[in-house]
Amino acid sequence: MTEPMEITVKAFVRADDTVTIVCPVCKSPKNAAVGAFRDKSHYLKVRCPCETVFTVHLEFRQHYRKLTDLPGTFRSINPSGMGGEIHIKDISVSGIGFTFSGMHFLEKGHTLSLSFTLDDKKKTKLTKEVVVQSVIGDFVGCRFVEQQAYQKELGFYLKG
Known part of the structure; x- marks a missing residue:
């Protein structure tokens, strides 16, 4: 049996510290307030209603690097x-x-x-x-x- 592949998606944080997270499997969007994570971990484990578990990388940067x-x-x-x-x-x-x-x-x-x-x-x-x-x-x-x-x-x- 093979291990499930770890999925990571990048989500760009808006100026009001909100983000839209889109499930990589079912494409269902979810809006979330993420300001509390600005000075903490920028990686979150998320479980979608479709049961997909994936990692979200919160991108707080405002400019291309x-x-x-x-x-x-x-x-x-x-x-x-x-x-x-x-x-x-x-x-x-x-x-x-x-x-x-x-x-x-x-x-x-x-x-x-x-x-x-x-x-x-x-x-x-x-x-x-x-x-x-x-x-x-x-x-x-x-x-x-x-x-x-x-x-x-x-x-x-x-x-x-």
């Missing part, structure tokens, strides 16, 4: 003193995610300056101030402090 592998550097602004080499793994108009090898003491709320070069035709050099939003192992997720700086170049890069 492009996967990358760009080298860069960081310098800690607050608290000051830390710095090092990073690898940028994803980027959007509102934030960035990177990995950092070796020991670090980055925490949620730290302010950093990131410098990196896009792999576009112009090899656009960017320096962005960010605030750390999450640290999971060696992956650091950040949001940009200022929204307008380099908006045009970053916008073109994300569309490319």
